[in-house]
Amino acid sequence: MAKRFSKRKQKKIIKNIKKHPFLSFIAFLLVAIIAVCFLHWNRTITVSFLNGIIPQKQESTTIYTDDEIQFHFLELGNKYTGDCTLVKVGDTEVLIDAGSRAGSASTIVSYINDYCTDGVLEYVIATHADQDHISAFVGTSKVAGIFDSFVCETIIDFPLTNKTTQTYQNYVTKRDAEVQSGAKHYTALECWNNENGAQRSYELADGITMNFLYQKFYETKTTDENDYSVCTLFTQGANNYLFTGDLEKDGEKSLIENNDLPKCKLFKAGHHGSKTSSTSELLAVIQPEVVCVCCCCGSDEYTDTNANQFPTQAFIDRVSAYTDKVYVTTIVSDNADGFKSMNGNIVVSSKGGDLTVLCSNNATLLKDTEWFKTNRTTPTAWLN
Numbered sequence: 001m002a003k004r005f006s007k008r009k010q011k012k013i014i015k016n017i018k019k020h021p022f023l024s025f026i027a028f029l030l031v032a033i034i035a036v037c038f039l040h041w042n043r044t045i046t047v048s049f050l051n052g053i054i055p056q057k058q059e060s061t062t063i064y065t066d067d068e069i070q071f072h073f074l075e076l077g078n079k080y081t082g083d084c085t086l087v088k089v090g091d092t093e094v095l096i097d098a099g100s101r102a103g104s105a106s107t108i109v110s111y112i113n114d115y116c117t118d119g120v121l122e123y124v125i126a127t128h129a130d131q132d133h134i135s136a137f138v139g140t141s142k143v144a145g146i147f148d149s150f151v152c153e154t155i156i157d158f159p160l161t162n163k164t165t166q167t168y169q170n171y172v173t174k175r176d177a178e179v180q181s182g183a184k185h186y187t188a189l190e191c192w193n194n195e196n197g198a199q200r201s202y203e204l205a206d207g208i209t210m211n212f213l214y215q216k217f218y219e220t221k222t223t224d225e226n227d228y229s230v231c232t233l234f235t236q237g238a239n240n241y242l243f244t245g246d247l248e249k250d251g252e253k254s255l256i257e258n259n260d261l262p263k264c265k266l267f268k269a270g271h272h273g274s275k276t277s278s279t280s281e282l283l284a285v286i287q288p289e290v291v292c293v294c295c296c297c298g299s300d301e302y303t304d305t306n307a308n309q310f311p312t313q314a315f316i317d318r319v320s321a322y323t324d325k326v327y328v329t330t331i332v333s334d335n336a337d338g339f340k341s342m343n344g345n346i347v348v349s350s351k352g353g354d355l356t357v358l359c360s361n362n363a364t365l366l367k368d369t370e371w372f373k374t375n376r377t378t379p380t381a382w383l384n
Contacts (some may be wrong), residue, residue: 030152066090066205069236070349071266072115073292075329077107077362078098079338081272081295081310082132083301084108085243087234088115094123096232096243098136098146102167105139110147111345121150123202123210126157127230127245131167138170147174152183156198158228159187159218164199188230189218207352208236213261215247215254226271227251233261237352242286246271252282263283265355266348269293269319273311273328280318288327290348290355297331297342298371306375311366313376319376320379326366327359342369 064070072086082100084094093116098108112121124146126134139145146152155175161168179185186198191212194200202210213231222228229245242264247255248271255261267288270277272295295310307313311328319326333340344361357363366372367382 005179014110035298054216063088064088065351067207068349068351069204069234069241070347071209071241071268071292072111073294073329073348074108074111074326075341075345076104076136078104079296079299079330080132080297081299081333082135083127083245083272083294084136084266085268086112086115087190087210089208091118092122092204093120094125094204094210095121095146096125097127097245097262099130099132099134100136101131102135102138102140102145103143105136105145105149105294106143108136108146109144112150116150119150121146121152122154124152124155125230125232125299126155126171127243128158128228129161129163129165129168129171130225131165133245134171135167138167138174144160145174147178152178154184154186155179156188156191156212158230159189160221160228162221162223162225171353187218188212190263192218204234208234210234213255214258216253217251217254220221222250224248224250226277233259233264235262238351239350239352240286241266242288243268243275244270244282246274246277248276252277252279256281256285263287265350266290266292269311269315269326273315275308275312275314278315278318283318287322288290288319289323290357291319291323291327292346292348293326293328293366295328295330296339297328298375299332299339309375316366316376317379320381324365324367324382325357327357328366331369342366342371346371 056173060319066089074084076082076084076099078101080100083097084099085096118222139148155178181243190196190198191200192214200212209231213233215231217227226246226248227249227250231249232243234241240262264286267286269291273293293311298309300309305307327346328342329346330339331342332338341361343359347358349356367378
């Protein structure tokens with residue numbers, strides 16, 4: 001984990017250099033070499049979205065600027081489907097969900113440490129109470145979870161749930177302990193209503209906001225836990241980026257009815273690319289340019305029916321009308337772990353213009369993968 005020098009240590013270094021002029025010359029040479037290397041390295045990670053050249057994962061030596069927003073869709077270190085997205089704007093970090101299992105905390109914490117250099121997550125969002133979205137907030141007896149690994153300044157989560165599971169109870173215990181340590185805790189409904197200190201919109205940097213949207217299941221009971229999902233829209237000038245958790249058809253209908261949804265540069269596929277989310281009605285409004293799917297592609301974790309395994313044929317047919325730029329984190333494998341990288345960790349970023357996409361494994365679009373060619377029917381829109 002990168003460390004920041006304290007002001008006292010900085011002054012001590014400067015004092016020693018002044019006492020020893022030769023050190024000043026050596027320091028100058030080192031700075032010059034590092035600058036040249038950085039410029040060369042930085043040129044390799046400047047990727048044209050259109051040409052699809054994707055290098056390996058960005059390192060924490062990247063200089064982050066307040067006019068850039070990054071969305072990191074994480075692989076979770078196992079064969080199970082789940083969500084975890086790190087949003088980075090300058091020195092501000094937002095973590096949305098932490099699945100897929102409690103043991104995923106090891107992978108997630110390690111990844112965050114590469115980008116969050118001060119140990120502080122300014123905002124943590126838990127969309128709903130299913131284990132594939134909250135279990136790694138807690139971790140295990142051997143693996144520290146998110147709440148134990150970072151200072152979480154503001155925690156925003158779901159107003160309603162039907163869950164009584166141990167995973168949910170553990171989440172509440174750890175969350176409340178974080179609040180006792182000084183964190184602020186709000187529900188998405190409190191954010192929408194601008195009440196109890198919560199805000200509907202948070203400014204992450206000049207011109208970049210995180211906005212909480214309304215849907216009726218924040219205050220209406222349902223038998224479908226997914227429809228309790230917190231929905232968030234990030235806005236950067238004319239660019240919009242939508243996150244809906246595992247919201248299903250009824251929740252998406254309410255989302256459309258209660259919000260003036262814009263066209264979106266980026267959409268995190270609803271419910272891991274299921275057949276019951278990312279409806280035609282929602283897609284017709286947001287018309288996404290890039291879609292990222294957090295799932296273990298082709299897994300039989302939830303169904304043996306091939307067409308309904310994530311990402312489903314129905315999802316692909318619907319989204320194909322708007323874009324072919326669909327990326328998926330992991331895929332099932334016959335190796336000992338049961339999974340391997342599809343695109344890997346996916347980083348989508350923008351400084352206000354076109355999107356840049358970087359992946360830790362490869363740049364292959366879903367439609368061009370061997371898995372797709374074997375298991376899915378190519379929609380007409382993708383044939384040309």
